[in-house]
Amino acid sequence: MKGQSTDVRAILEGIAQAVVDLDEGEIIRSVKKAIDMKISPLEVIENGLAKGLREVGRRFEVGQYFLPELVTAANLMKTGTDMLNPYIGRESTRRTCMPRVLMGTVKGDIHDIGKNIVSILLEANGFEVIDLGFDVPTDIIVENVKEHAPDIVGLSALLTVTLEEMRNVVDALKKAGLRERVKVMIGGAPTSQRFADEIGADAYGIDANDAVEKAKALMVAKGGGVK
């Protein structure tokens, strides 16, 4: 933020604080103002919206904020980025420096609360998340790995019945020749480190916070790392 005017810094601080306060009106007003002031949209996201979301994530971790606050903050971040998106295209620098995670709850499973929390916390911690949602067929996951070239694929399942789908995804990635290019991370109630080892996944997250730590570690192992 070197060389920024006090005005710009105040606006960004205000946006971050508005996310923490879950104040939708203030976010819309301040983001509008930031657009008018021609502050770089990426700057607004990184040092405004995402910074606020990181603080919300921290408060969630220490038990000060609860899940509804976390989800609301993530929705508000989206409100902000939706306003900013039309202005990002003109810049050459997309958020390419960020590690990219492809998230999905595997086929047959529609229980995605846990996966959503992981997605939010990953975003708050400097990852770009592409969320494929729930009940995602294996071939869709493979296609998206081809298209988006993520660093990590995160798979979740709650039902014991759908565990086998995780193995199918890993196998399908191998078959498509993509397995070397991407790290695979799994999580969900019936999963375990033992199961991760068995199906050849690279990491297992015990809970959302652990998943973020594991994702960071995977990036370090990949030689990338998170800023």
Next chain:
Amino acid sequence: MKAYRTLKLLNRNEIDTIHNASLDILEKVGMKVPNETCLRLFADAGADVDYKTQVVKAPSSLIVECVKKIPKRYEVRPYDRKKAMTVNDGKLKGGMTVQYFINDYFKKERREGTTDDVLRAIAVGDSDDMDHISHVTDFVYPCDEPLPVRDIYGWKLGWTYAKKPIFAVYMFSINSVRYILEMAKVVAGGEEELRQRKIIDYNLESTSPLSFSSHALEICLEFSRYNLPLSNSPMVMAGASGPVTLAGSLALCNAEVLMAAALIYLMNPNIPYGYAGIPYIMDMRTTLCSFGAPEQVLFSLARIQLARYYGFAAKAEVGANDPVLEDIDPGDSSLPDFQGGFEKGVRSAMALAAGAESVGGFGMVGADQGVSLDQLVIDNEMMSYMTRVRKGFEINEETLALDLIKEIGIGGSFLGARHTLRHLRQEHWFPKIFNRDRWETWRMKGGKDTLDRAHVQLEKILKDHYPPEPMLDKDQIERLDCIYREAKRALIPKK
């Protein structure tokens, strides 16, 4: 029967309000029913069916009619006829849970279950020492068998070894269900016998809010061919998959239970149905679906009243897919410590006072976190205690013992009286593992806590009853083996 059916949380007006709210939900929003046959059943019965979105909006009159008419009472006749059990007969019942993990309280570790764990659990649950367990389960999945056929193997084990009725084993898909029902016919002694003996049931577990899953509907249709008992226990999570407010989540959960009753009645009017739904609080810090929260006590009391309102035995889901059970999920504690005992105790005592017929989730660790045989022994003890409370006490000439009081007079002793001998064992409850030693004696015996003492009893039961003897004859066992071999050939993907 004194301390029974007296506790009421809701008044009649409040029950009506919940009931009407549920009907309103089904009429205005409806439920997603992703199955062509089921959609047609609803359409033929006069419901508003959208085949494209697969949403069924059901008129209140249809729901009320089906819920009223659906059979609510049935008998389960397992291999040992003496252990038969009638659902909705007012007698107190207790049942085991089934989980993915098996936990070791002493090492504080857990692992996936194995075939041997299943056999140990059946041996213990089936034993006469576990006198308050009326029906058993596999307790854990036999994870040493391949996943696509693990459920089939689970039922095979249960039917081969369990003397008591066996429930809640789990079924993965319509593919495995076909093999499981083939086995059921062998065990029951034929197709007609299966219809009569009802040795297997299925729980739909609709996905809240307001959606059935297609694989559950397929299984349901298959079950309906044999008049087998069905139920639906949605796990509405207040604040996540239902309103954060208790009343709203209760109305939503009740709506899903009623919709399933209507659907099942339309499939086949001879299928018995159990009222098996209870909403849950989701802990908004950990996402744990809480079983031990005070709100669960409230949900449980309200649910028992709702079930009775519709004429059901107030059966309930208990952490496993068990339609014959009544109440009481265990608590949230990871250990059988004060929290665990308090949560279970409060929940079960209040549910029984409200008229619960059955208690379940025996042997469960925390909220669906696994199973422990030590916990099973402790839960049986708790149930034994509760049974005594539920029995109340008689007041008559013999029990008032006025003649005796006059005879013994002032300053005498009742210890040597025949009256004392005659009534002691019926009037007073004796614990098997709960402590009644004085401090010094307790210290001298090793200063053991409840868990230690439960473990001693468990070791003894295992020594006496493990490994269990097969209950089926040689021919039946061979036929089950044959069906299982076929299932493996058909369902395990070739490498």
